[in-house]
Ligand SMILES: Cc1cc2ncn([C@H]3O[C@H](COP(=O)(O)O)[C@@H](O)[C@H]3O)c2cc1C
């Protein structure tokens with residue numbers, strides 16, 4: 001069996017060259033630029049997913065994972081658990097909604113029993129049962145971590161075997177009475193949002209029923225205390241076997257360059273989990289529709305996916321996914337069969353595309369938009385920007401380094417090659433500095449003994465700072481890791497020499513701290529270069545400068561501004577550690593921008 005880590009490692013970024021070729025082709029089609037909207041984006045994304053300029057769909061499938069939920073004994077669904085099994089019979093006879101829609105678009109439906117209560121499986125249902133139903137999550141964990149991982153593996157195997165048969169798109173489907181409860185619970189923890197904002201009627205609960213469901217979810221979270229930083233912990237405590245199975249389907253499909261169509265809120269919860277396991281799998285996801293369940297919108301927002309349909313659907317099974325298939329096929333067919341302007345002997349209607357955002361890489365600006373240079377008409381300024389601009393791929397890399405830079409606290413021991421370190425230092429040295437004063441020095445520390453002394457200095461300071469915090473904050477503060485200082489192969493001390501450049505450094509007289517601003521730019525350059533090199537950096541700033549001066553023999557007028565631990569790591573978290581641990585949230589950019597004068601915000 002392929003290990004989870006192997007599968008994750010196989011998930012590649014979408015192919016930018018193929019995406020660009022597709023984008024250029026679309027641009028030359030005989031239609032106004034951008035006029036096919038989401039279909040254009042679909043075609044570009046499919047090119048990136050399949051890593052070919054002319055993507056195709058030979059075969060498509062919907063995987064319906066089925067599992068039952070112990071939490072139904074709390075009365076969280078309008079229907080009894082027995083409906084899960086009855087519907088499995090319905091799928092087997094080809095009479096459920098998903099069968100009808102799949103038949104209409106020529107997709108096959110694969111039904112997998114991964115954890116239902118049904119004892120005798122109807123014909124055609126694949127038996128991969130882990131056990132009959134989860135435990136009631138209001139009373140304890142829904143399943144064990146091992147069971148969750150087993151379910152993920154079943155999903156991976158299902159997707160990989162479909163990929164091997166030549167399937168190019170997999171739609172996600174599920175059946176499991178009670179599973180909107182599990183999905184809202186997972187979303188509440190992973191999105192850190194109040195349960196009531198994410199919980200809906202599911203199969204059709206009335207008002208009181210939804211209130212009860214909210215209470216049950218809150219109870220489950222209180223009882224299980226899932227760790228939001230450990231996504232498999234969340235999945236196993238609050239999830240369902242079918243949800244975990246779908247996580248595996250997503251990872252398996254992405255690892256084989258197969259597009260994944262997300263259905264409603266339950267498959268959305270699985271997508272959120274898969275994304276936290278390996279963010280790259282997001283680039284393989286297409287959102288079919290917006291479910292009426294409230295959590296769905298927040299999940300899709302987090303994933304940066306825009307749903308194709310707003311049809312008020314709330315069924316699941318893969319029905320939305322089935323509706324999206326013809327749209328994806330239409331998108332590809334248009335790019336293959338429409339005439340281009342050049343075929344008609346006409347010039348392309350607009351300048352060659354130079355500046356557009358590749359949807360899959362617009363990671364922070366999560367709305368995936370394809371912007372064509374042609375649609376901006378700011379004349380010569382845009383032209384000169386286009387002349388100086390990097391290629392789309394280079395730009396994407398720069399923004400990616402910025403967005404994926406993280407402060408990392410856990411390192412592998414492996415040594416850092418000298419030439420690699422030199423590249424980082426060169427990046428630091430190319431930072432801007434006011435009046436070109438270049439006030440920095442870089443002290444490279446590899447000695448274990450010196451690193452230990454630095455760690456002790458940091459530890460002493462952290463203990464001293466603890467008095468500023470109380471309760472939970474104090475606990476979190478005391479857990480902040482400074483072990484990095486001894487774990488990482490290199491510690492870099494970056495210093496500031498205020499005498500550098502003499503007394504009359506240009507631009508420094510009125511704002512003396514410009515020297516510190518300059519050193520900060522050098523630190524940031526090193527950090528971004530390290531991210532691009534796949535290296536982790538942790539900035540330790542608890543220490544008394546005097547201690548560090550003494551340990552590193554730094555003269556008294558020189559300031560040790562930062563200690564950076566640098567090395568290899570196993571994990572670059574998606575969010576800053578201080579954000580995921582609940583210390584602080586990223587502020588809203590809009591609220592920080594004023595127009596013309598302090599405090600005035602544009603509407
Ligand atoms: C007949 C029937 C067919 C369905 N097909 C999908 N679901 C959907 O409803 C269930 C989730 O809602 P809740 O959390 O409220 O139980 C899942 O099985 C989902 O796939 C169905 C539900 C019913 C009743």
Ligand SMILES: O=C(O)c1cccnc1
Nearest residue numbers: 202264265291314315316
């Ligand atoms: O969003 C869904 O797919 C959904 C919503 C309600 C009930 N079952 C599924």
